[in-house]
Amino acid sequence: MTESPLKITVLGCSGSYASAGGACTGFLIQSPKANVWLDAGPGTLANLQEYLDLSDLTAIVLSHEHADHWLELPVVYNAIRHYVLCDPIPVYGTHGTLSLARSMCESIEESFACEVVKDKDSLHIGDQFWQWSRTQHYVETLACRVNVANSSFLFTADTGPEWDVKSLGEDVNLVISESTFLSDREGEEILHLSARQAGLLASNANADKLVLSHLAPGEDETAHLNEARSVFDGPISLASVGKHYVV
DSSP, X not given: OOSSSOEEEEEEOBSSSOOTTOOBSEEEEEETTEEEEEOOOTTHHHHHTTTOOGGGOOEEEOOOSSGGGTTTHHHHHHHIIIIIOOOOEEEEEOHHHHHHHHHHOTTGXXXXXXXXXXXTOEEEETTEEEEEEEOSSSSOOEEEEEEETTEEEEEOOSOOTTSOGGGGOSOOSEEEEEOOBOGGGGGGOOSSOBXXXXXXXXXXXXXXXXXXXXXXXXXXXXXXXXXXXXXXXXXXXXXXXXXXXXX
């Protein structure tokens, strides 16, 4: 729990595979009445437990079925089923993600209450209002926006540059955007964002602040910041494990 309207803690932020000492994508989204784990990439469970017990989770939200965004879930399944023994935790994800989860967790209902979400869906998780929008990616992938009172946060998940961030509204306090590579690779038409494209996305969303995440290991962090700053005027920072953002 937190007294601030909306607090985001980075549990992992490496793209595709974890960098040394890091973890793949995952965030803890906290508000006065909810603790939500957004994306359960490999390595994020250990970091989550620095902040709260599994039994204190309100829900888990998964953006898509690529392994670096959800594959900690079967480990959580075992932890709840055999050790934590709490009530099943709600899990919201795409049809493909939950199908894979069911194939790896033989009695998934013992640990999770699964619900499919899709493009344009919305719901309340505690005092958090969640909205989803399908991005431009290789599999069904959902970006999300979370509002609590007058605070707002937007997570791009994985996407190519043709996704319209305005499908989740404008005037957002904080955008966490993937920034997988630099602009010299934009011509390859990879369905991920460059740092420059992440900056443009934040500008289009009329964001107050931008956080760059999902950098591939070995990327030049200073170059990512410089490219994003060339097209976005607000404060920009790099995600790192354990970093907190309050909006």
